[in-house]
Amino acid sequence: MSRADPATAVAAERGPAPLWTLGLLRSELLTTLRRLRALVLLGVLAAVPVLIGVVVKVRARGGGSSGAAGPAFLGQVTDNGLFLVCTALAATLPFFLPMAVGVVAGDAIAGEADVGTLRYLLVAPAGRTRLLLVKYATVVVFCLLATLVVAASALLTGVLLFPVGELMTISGTTISFTDGLLRALLVVLVVAASLIGIASLGLFVSTLTNSGIAAMATTVGLVVTAQILDQFPQLHAVRPYLFSHYWLSFADLMRDPVYWPDLVHGLGLQVLYAAVFGSAAWARFSTKDINT
Amino acid sequence: MGPVRPGAVDGVIATRGLTKRYRGGQLAVDGLDLTVPAGSVFGFLGPNGSGKTTTIRMLMGLVEPTSGTARVLGLPMPRAARTVLPQVGALIEGPALYGHLSGRDNLLRLDAADPTADPRTRRARVAAALERVGLAAAAGKRAKAYSLGMKQRLGLAAALLRPRRLLVLDEPTNGLDPQGMREIRTLIRELAADGTTVFLSSHLLDEIEQLCTHLAVMARGRLLAQGATADLAAGARDRLVVTTPDPVEAARVLKEQGAADVTADGDRVTGEPPARDLAEVNAALVAAGVRVRGFTLRRASLEDSFVALTGEGFDVAR
């Protein structure tokens, strides 16, 4: 364009400042976390460790045999409250955590399409790729936040209800409490990362429909389906590719030394899901007609 | 003369053969050639379902045209969306808000979505936009508690977050009570007075007639006419209306007096007035024994242009 135009010139000269995208990310995080839905989900996640802690405490006092069944590490909780972090994550990982992530991811695009705010973001203009990236980043942050909420609530409950101190690894060795805390932090990071697969899947589903409810229900349905399929030994060819297959391998971080193979497989699988469904979501969203 | 603005050369909006066929096969917009002059208040008139919103969605890069091209502010859409859209404020098919956020936070979010909007001036610009639409007092209230009129005004405030060269307003008074309609129309007049080009879609003839300097008429996805409002209204002739219990005789006399296109409907006889003093026409009627109850000249309205244009009334209820 050789014709000069004052307004265009100003916009072009200053140009979109890349850092200003952080403003949109911040806005996206606040908008997501201020929804009642997100707060309720986080509240439930915070309540689960408290519930487990209280039950274990009551049964221990009653002299019942703790740890006969139930989530991993349940038996160790009475010895060391720090294990409640692992117990609570093992208890929430099959359903509550992925459900929370599935709801937020499924709602990300479809929910905005549903109420029509998507068209206003796009004419702002948020930019389709930029908006999708911001949505993706927000869902990933939510994965970490949800995991942290479970872990923090479990740590607090564990410290209040049970003795803490040096702890015994699954391998039978003893590590210091600080070392234990560091491992717990590593567990949180691994668990959060292991939710990225379902988060990517949810975001892709979210680009397919204009109904927030449908996208959320589909994503949560996928969580349940993957767990069921993972029960069938006959499906051994497929199972290693289910996003939930290596979820509980975070327990290997509590071995001494850490047992890495399943952890590495699990994280690699999440990267694969992120790449495949992230690209699919982009391909879909960048060409989609926005009719709502 | 200032520097040449691209929009001024070939229209702030210019479409060529713009067509949209939806997946279901519905042809929503059919070969649209639209030119919106800079500085105009351009009425985009058509009954519900005539393709107005679909056209606007294509102009704003929300919907991909099946064929044809659209240029906004001289640049091709949707390719130049990143350059064009920061200079365009839009209200499309009613407001859409985050119900759980306050009016102010809704605007802060939309402004953050614009990568060219300066975050340092964001709060001040949001406050000014809220003030402008009269929502300053309700800025902290959750948007879901807003009335429809307030939601509509918040939508307008979003369009006013930055100085814009073009405002695209899709049925901005839809669903409002008469008071709300008046408020919105006053606001549009003020904005237009500032020199902003306003592209206003509506299914209300009188709204367009009140506000717009130019207009285009849509029906079933096709453009029937476009031009200056005055020119289009002038396309229709005034009509002479005689009310009488003797319609047959009256019609005969009127034809005799040179009136064209005379039609009788019950006790009303109408025709194009002849090019002579109407007092003489009236005298001739009386002299012929026609009992005249009423003798009026009805000024041509835009509606008459439509009847002339489309061969049917512009009745949105149907």
Ligand SMILES: Nc1ncnc2c1ncn2[C@@H]1O[C@H](COP(=O)(O)OP(=O)(O)O)[C@@H](O)[C@H]1O
């Ligand atoms: N997403 C869609 N899918 C299929 N048909 C649509 C869609 N949106 C609109 N239409 C149809 O396209 C035509 C034009 O609609 P629209 O552009 O909304 O008209 P207007 O805004 O003038 O009322 C209508 O017949 C409508 O039913």
Ligand SMILES: [Mg+2]
């Ligand atoms: Mg419409």
